Amino acid sequence: MISYIIRRFLYAIPVLMAVNILTFVLFFVVNSPDDMARMQLGQKRVTEQAIQNWKHQHGYDLPLLWNQDQQNGKQLTETIFYQKSINLFWFDFGISDSGSNISADIKQRMWPSLALALPSLVIGLVANISMALLLVLFRYSYLELLGSIGCVVLMSVSSLFYIIGGQFFISKVLKLLPISGYDEGLVATKFLLLPVIISVLAGIGSGVRWYRTLFLEEVEKDYVRTARAKGLSETEVLFKHVLKNAMIPILTGVVVILPLLFMGSLIMESFFSIPGLGSYTIDAINRQDFAIVRSMVFLGSTLYIIGLLLTDISYTLVDPRVRLN
Amino acid sequence: MLVLWTDALVYLLVVSSALFAWHLSRQRHMRRPLKKIASNSVAMASLTILLCFVLIGLADSIHFKDANSQANEAISLMDMGVAVLRTSSEKTYSAPFAAYLYSKETVTNPDNSTNWDYPRLVHGGRHLQNPDTDKTADIISKTMVAIMQSTGVMVFIYFVIRHAYLRRHPSLLDNSSAKAVWISLCALIVIAYTLLYLSNYYHVFGTDKIGEDVFYQALKSIRTGLVIGTLTTLVMLPFAIVLGIMAGYFKGWIDDMIQFIYTTLNSVPSVLLIAASILMVQVYMSNHAENFTNLLVRADMRLLFLCLILGVTNWTGLCRLLRAETLKLREMEYILAARAMGVKPATILFRHIFPNVMHIVLISVVLDFSSLVLAEAVLSYIHIGVDPTTHSWGNMINSARLELAREPLVWWSLVAAFVFMFTLVLAANLFADSVRDAFDPKRVS
Numbered sequence: 079m080i081s082y083i084i085r086r087f088l089y090a091i092p093v094l095m096a097v098n099i100l101t102f103v104l105f106f107v108v109n110s111p112d113d114m115a116r117m118q119l120g121q122k123r124v125t126e127q128a129i130q131n132w133k134h135q136h137g138y139d140l141p142l143l144w145n146q147d148q149q150n151g152k153q154l155t156e157t158i159f160y161q162k163s164i165n166l167f168w169f170d171f172g173i174s175d176s177g178s179n180i181s182a183d184i185k186q187r188m189w190p191s192l193a194l195a196l197p198s199l200v201i202g203l204v205a206n207i208s209m210a211l212l213l214v215l216f217r218y219s220y221l222e223l224l225g226s227i228g229c230v231v232l233m234s235v236s237s238l239f240y241i242i243g244g245q246f247f248i249s250k251v252l253k254l255l256p257i258s259g260y261d262e263g264l265v266a267t268k269f270l271l272l273p274v275i276i277s278v279l280a281g282i283g284s285g286v287r288w289y290r291t292l293f294l295e296e297v298e299k300d301y302v303r304t305a306r307a308k309g310l311s312e313t314e315v316l317f318k319h320v321l322k323n324a325m326i327p328i329l330t331g332v333v334v335i336l337p338l339l340f341m342g343s344l345i346m347e348s349f350f351s352i353p354g355l356g357s358y359t360i361d362a363i364n365r366q367d368f369a370i371v372r373s374m375v376f377l378g379s380t381l382y383i384i385g386l387l388l389t390d391i392s393y394t395l396v397d398p399r400v401r402l403n
Numbered sequence: 404m405l406v407l408w409t410d411a412l413v414y415l416l417v418v419s420s421a422l423f424a425w426h427l428s429r430q431r432h433m434r435r436p437l438k439k440i441a442s443n444s445v446a447m448a449s450l451t452i453l454l455c456f457v458l459i460g461l462a463d464s465i466h467f468k469d470a471n472s473q474a475n476e477a478i479s480l481m482d483m484g485v486a487v488l489r490t491s492s493e494k495t496y497s498a499p500f501a502a503y504l505y506s507k508e509t510v511t512n513p514d515n516s517t518n519w520d521y522p523r524l525v526h527g528g529r530h531l532q533n534p535d536t537d538k539t540a541d542i543i544s545k546t547m548v549a550i551m552q553s554t555g556v557m558v559f560i561y562f563v564i565r566h567a568y569l570r571r572h573p574s575l576l577d578n579s580s581a582k583a584v585w586i587s588l589c590a591l592i593v594i595a596y597t598l599l600y601l602s603n604y605y606h607v608f609g610t611d612k613i614g615e616d617v618f619y620q621a622l623k624s625i626r627t628g629l630v631i632g633t634l635t636t637l638v639m640l641p642f643a644i645v646l647g648i649m650a651g652y653f654k655g656w657i658d659d660m661i662q663f664i665y666t667t668l669n670s671v672p673s674v675l676l677i678a679a680s681i682l683m684v685q686v687y688m689s690n691h692a693e694n695f696t697n698l699l700v701r702a703d704m705r706l707l708f709l710c711l712i713l714g715v716t717n718w719t720g721l722c723r724l725l726r727a728e729t730l731k732l733r734e735m736e737y738i739l740a741a742r743a744m745g746v747k748p749a750t751i752l753f754r755h756i757f758p759n760v761m762h763i764v765l766i767s768v769v770l771d772f773s774s775l776v777l778a779e780a781v782l783s784y785i786h787i788g789v790d791p792t793t794h795s796w797g798n799m800i801n802s803a804r805l806e807l808a809r810e811p812l813v814w815w816s817l818v819a820a821f822v823f824m825f826t827l828v829l830a831a832n833l834f835a836d837s838v839r840d841a842f843d844p845k846r847v848s
Contacts, residue, residue, distance in 0.1 A: 093670065107679075
């Protein structure tokens with residue numbers, strides 16, 4: 079088990095390298111360091127000297143991937159790619175192109191992201207699973223038909239409409255909650271309530287359907303039939319047996335997204351102007367701040383890989399039949 | 404005739420899916436699931452709606468040079484069909500069925516005096532003498548006329564079909580799915596005819612900020628939605644199928660390589676990939692401005708690239724599914740037998756594995772369609788989707804969001820986008836469900 083985990087971590091290194099190269103190439107096909115300097119210094123009346131100074135200060139005055147002027151190994155190390163990548167592996171994100179400390183920014187912005195993502199996940203999960211169980215309990219009835227139709231209808235509405243509709247009716251017409259914004263401490267609840275409700279609502283259609291198929295698959299199995307034959311009521315069967323056994327796919331599905339919660343939701347955060355990591359990334363893309371984009375991508379892919387690893391481990395924990403080797 | 408890149412690919416897609424459908428219907432083991440879909444009335448009704456959307460999209464994919472325009476513009480077959488919608492523009496916002504503009508202006512009266520009032524619209528309700536009193540009655544009577552006319556035609560067609568075919572094929576109009584098709588077709592035609600008929604006199608969904616008819620915009624957006632939903636699939640299928648099957652069948656270093664590629668692609672947030680590629684296209688186009696003089700060609704290029712990049716970010720899911728399925732299949736006796744007899748791996752992959760994973764491909768294609776249509780809206784909304792000049796539901800929603808903050812409120816663009824998008828996605832979801840039920844071997848009941 080431990081050797082498996084170590085091997086998986088070693089395997090992560092080439093993936094992270096590749097991710098780095100990919101972001102690097104994508105970014106520098108579009109921009110040149112000169113463009114970045116102009117973007118940061120302001121488009122108008124920038125002297126050549128100022129651009130050179132900016133590039134030198136931020137370490138963009140080297141060749142991109144291959145330095146011809148250097149020798150023995152320095153051809154690779156004395157490049158923008160090497161200089162900007164190597165520190166990422168120690169989670170030292172450095173200074174953004176506009177001059178702020180990225181690690182500090184991330185530490186600060188991680189909390190709003192979590193404050194939005196975690197309740198959305200938990201409430202969404204509880205809502206989806208209980209609705210799905212209800213549909214399974216009342217299967218072959220009109221309630222199930224109605225529920226299934228409702229799910230497809232909810233699924234077919236774009237999440238944009240949930241957000242726009244929610245902001246419009248709840249905040250603008252009824253004036254129950256603020257339209258957008260964020261505040262420190264407990265006041266934040268007021269601002270988070272609407273985004274959480276909307277993200278739960280937007281996910282409920284596909285979520286309930288997904289869990290319903292999971293439960294239905296489980297309901298067909300032999301042990302459930304045995305339990306019913308023993309004389310257990312349908313509710314007992316569902317809650318004691320089916321739910322317990324369906325926990326495996328549910329849990330593994332949740333584990334993989336847990337680390338990604340830090341990254342926040344791009345769309346929700348930018349709509350509700352919550353100063354989390356998602357809106358941080360979007361802003362950085364718009365400002366073409368290469369340092370932030372790379373740090374966020376690196377962080378995201380690390381978390382993704384950790385998520386994959388956690389899923390594999392959680393398989394062994396909940397299902398003794400799985401052996402990792 | 405003017406063939407845009409996406410047009411050409413759309414035609415290619417139509418031809419290839421027609422060939423594929425023909426091939427599928429000749430396979431004996433495929434007939435059971437196909438029959439199952441055909442006997443499902445919800446599936447057939449939603450297929451009818453989808454096909455109507457596709458028809459509009461196809462008509463909008465046949466472009467011509469506009470003879471009347473100086474600016475080298477192109478118009479499509481659909482534009483010609485709904486010319487009244489395209490040409491009848493107002494100055495700015497007007498509400499659905501309005502006869503007056505939405506904002507006050509200095510109006511010149513017949514006696515050359517001026518006052519500050521809502522001016523009459525150029526197109527909407529211009530046939531009315533006194534809109535305040537006549538409008539409601541006029542709308543009702545015109546709606547009635549349109550419904551009567553279209554229903555009459557449909558009833559006539561019904562009797563013709565009944566007379567011509569029923570003696571030879573008594574089941575044609577008898578079973579429930581045929582009825583569902585017939586009813587949904589009738590409903591769609593009556594609604595479409597009524598809307599178009601009323602469009603000759605009013606802006607049925609109002610006009611937007613620059614006075615363009617919102618109904619026309621929503622119709623034009625159909626093509627964008629369909630192109631993204633289908634062409635993206637066309638891009639991702641070869642990657643997903645070839646790499647997925649190879650990873651599962653060969654194992655070893657090939658498997659490692661392919662897994663490495665898709666883990667890498669998956670771990671980069673897709674929004675970033677899409678944003679970077681769209682920026683790349685824009686930079687390329689501004690550097691090669693001489694090749695992109697036509698606005699339509701420019702927007703088309705960006706649409707094509709969006710499909711490409713969505714395809715690149717989307718193939719990993721299907722690839723993983725196919726890999727898992729192939730891993731299972733390669734241990735089956737018939738594959739072992741083929742290998743023992745010395746059949747080449749390429750032949751095994753093509754003859755034995757590929758047909759047996761086809762159902763997964765089919766299911767994921769129909770399931771992905773609606774999510775791609777929805778994704779387009781979100782991407783256009785954060786400005787990394789289609790070109791701002793392209794008609795798309797995402798762009799409509801995007802502009803509508805600011806309009807919701809106006810006083811008084813401008814709601815009709817949003818509602819029109821909602822209605823069209825919802826209808827398409829709902830039909831696609833319902834159809835996808837029945838395809839999955841029919842083709843998923845686990846769900847045989």
